[in-house]
Amino acid sequence: MLKxxxxxxxxxxxxxxxxxAFAQAYPERSITMVVPFAAGGPTDTVTRLVAETMSxxxxxxxxxxxxxxxxxxxxxxxxxxxxxxxxxxxxxHIGMAxxxxxxxxxxxxxxxxxxxxxxxTDVPMTIVAKKDFEPTDLKGLLEYVKANADxxxxxxxxxxxxxxxxGMLFMSEIKTPLTTVPYKxxxxxxxxxxxxxxxxxxxxxxxxxxxIKGATIKAYAVTSAKRLDALPDVPTVAEAGxxxxxxxxxxxxxxxxxxxxxxxxxxxxxxxxxxxxxxxxSRFAELGTVPVTDAEATPAGLKAKLESxxxxxxxVIEAAGxxxx
Ligand code: ASP
Numbered sequence: 001m002l003k004x005x006x007x008x009x010x011x012x013x014x015x016x017x018x019x020x021a022f023a024q025a026y027p028e029r030s031i032t033m034v035v036p037f038a039a040g041g042p043t044d045t046v047t048r049l050v051a052e053t054m055s056x057x058x059x060x061x062x063x064x065x066x067x068x069x070x071x072x073x074x075x076x077x078x079x080x081x082x083x084x085x086x087x088x089x090x091x092x093h094i095g096m097a098x099x100x101x102x103x104x105x106x107x108x109x110x111x112x113x114x115x116x117x118x119x120x121t122d123v124p125m126t127i128v129a130k131k132d133f134e135p136t137d138l139k140g141l142l143e144y145v146k147a148n149a150d151x152x153x154x155x156x157x158x159x160x161x162x163x164x165x166x167g168m169l170f171m172s173e174i175k176t177p178l179t180t181v182p183y184k185x186x187x188x189x190x191x192x193x194x195x196x197x198x199x200x201x202x203x204x205x206x207x208x209x210x211x212i213k214g215a216t217i218k219a220y221a222v223t224s225a226k227r228l229d230a231l232p233d234v235p236t237v238a239e240a241g242x243x244x245x246x247x248x249x250x251x252x253x254x255x256x257x258x259x260x261x262x263x264x265x266x267x268x269x270x271x272x273x274x275x276x277x278x279x280x281x282s283r284f285a286e287l288g289t290v291p292v293t294d295a296e297a298t299p300a301g302l303k304a305k306l307e308s309x310x311x312x313x314x315x316v317i318e319a320a321g322x323x324x325x
Contacts, residue, residue, distance in 0.1 A: 023262030026086055030061040033089045033253075036075025037157055038068040038185030042123065042204035046251055047091040049283055050120060053274035054267075062089075068184030071160025071324065073099050073106060076254075080108035084258030086267070089117065093251045097309035099160035101317040103324045110310060117253035117267045118297035119305055120275070123204040123289045124224035125166045125247060126234065128217045130196045138220040138240035145200075146176050154178045155189035155201040159324040162249045163189070166202030166223065168320065169245050193217055204249050205230065205288030222288075223247045230288040250309075252302040264299050272297045 035047045044066060051062035067075035072095040082088035100110035127138070135141040145152055154171075156163040163186050171177055178200070183189040186203045193201050194216055205222065209230050212219040221240040222228055237245040253271060255264055274280060275291035284290055295301055317323075 023260060023266060026263050026266060027058055027060040029087065030063055031055075031058070031087050031089060032063050032065050033091055034065050034067050034075045034079050036067055036069075036072035036090065036092055036095070037161070038183065038187045039066045040187030041157070041185035041190070042162075042187075042207035042249075043072075043091065043093055043251065044185065044187060045206045045287070046121060046123070049280055050091070050253075050271070050274055053277045053280055054270045057270045057273050058266075066185070069158065071095055071099060071102070071158035071164060073103055073160060073324075077107045079254065079256055080113040082256045084115070084256040084260075086255060086259050086263035088256060089267070090114070090254040091120065091251060092254065093123075093162055093249050094165065094309060095160045095162060096252070096254075097306055098165055098313045098317065099324075100310045101314045102160050102322075105325050111307065113257050114254040115257060115259045115261075115264050116299035116302040116306070117255060117264050118271045118299060119292045119302050120251040120253060120271070120297065121284060121289050121291055122248040122250045123206050123287075124222050124228065125162065125202050125249060126205055126208045126212065126222050126231070127166075127170065127200070127202050127220045127237075127245075128193070128208050128212065129200050129220070130193050130198070131215070131217055132196070133199055133218055135220075138235065138237075138242065141220050142174055142241070145174060145178070149176045149178055152178050152200060153181050153198045155181050155183060155186070155193060155198040157184065157186050157189065158182045161186070163201060163203050166245070166247060168322075169247065170202060170242075172320070173242050173244050190217075209286065209288050221245075228288045230286060250305060252305065254302070261299075268298050 033051050035044050037043045055062040079090035135144040154167050192198045211217040219234045221237045222234050272294045
């Protein structure tokens with residue numbers, strides 16, 4: 001018996017030492033960070049900025065892989081199935097929480113398939129249209145959309161995407177359904193908005209600020225409580241008459257379930273450093289967003305956010321009765 005206990009204790013000690021040694025040496029090769037949307041969109045922009053800065057700190061390259069489709073659930077599913085060794089990560093947004101209810105047959109269990117690294121940033125949405133869209137302000141837009149509902153197209157990045165959620169809020173506020181056009185991300189949707197192939201979109205400021213400032217698209221409102229320094233002329237949804245449309249698109253970094261805690265802690269510390277990097281702070285500011293606090297950029301911060309957001313959106317989605325399947 002004593003022999004068995006001694007050998008069990010020795011095995012446990014070896015596992016602990018090898019776990020620590022693994023975490024100390026980590027990362028020894030490049031890391032893949034999956035973005036569950038197309039390249040060139042807002043989630044991609046946030047991910048590339050953060051990945052580049054974290055990779056300098058970690059001393060290894062972070063390769064960004066775009067796995068767009070099904071409102072972000074394809075990319076999340078790929079990461080849920082990946083080896084839990086710290087070399088595959090996911091940067092996803094609020095869609096991680098809404099898809100838990102929107103998809104009744106998700107190939108992963110949202111609250112049990114991932115470890116958490118930390119929150120990254122909370123980005124407002126903007127209601128935007130192609131450049132020559134007739135209405136000049138939100139009030140005019142609402143009247144125009146109601147009168148021409150059968151002719152208007154609304155782009156989104158699939159069911160579960162932030163653009164889908166924001167578009168749903170818009171249609172439910174104005175009680176008018178529109179024809180939606182799904183893309184693998186709002187990067188390609190923006191290309192079509194710029195080309196005038198679609199009329200309207202609701203998208204993160206991280207994708208729209210540059211175009212709004214360059215007047216290549218038209219902006220009607222931001223979904224934040226206050227006007228943004230980056231877009232001082234764009235009214236808030238509350239000012240413009242749609243107070244029920246306030247919404248923030250929070251982003252977080254995840255790892256597959258079973259990734260060692262030492263690894264997620266190391267990544268979280270690196271994320272916290274990255275979020276204080278002057279380049280990230282100024283690029284985020286230009287794009288209408290700010291990094292989260294150190295306390296939020298932690299595994300516990302992201303876990304609490306995801307759990308509360310799954311709970312918050314469940315009854316809203318169930319009441320709407322619209323599912324992805
Ligand atoms: N903005 C997109 C969304 O609607 C995602 C993206 O392309 O980054 O969720």
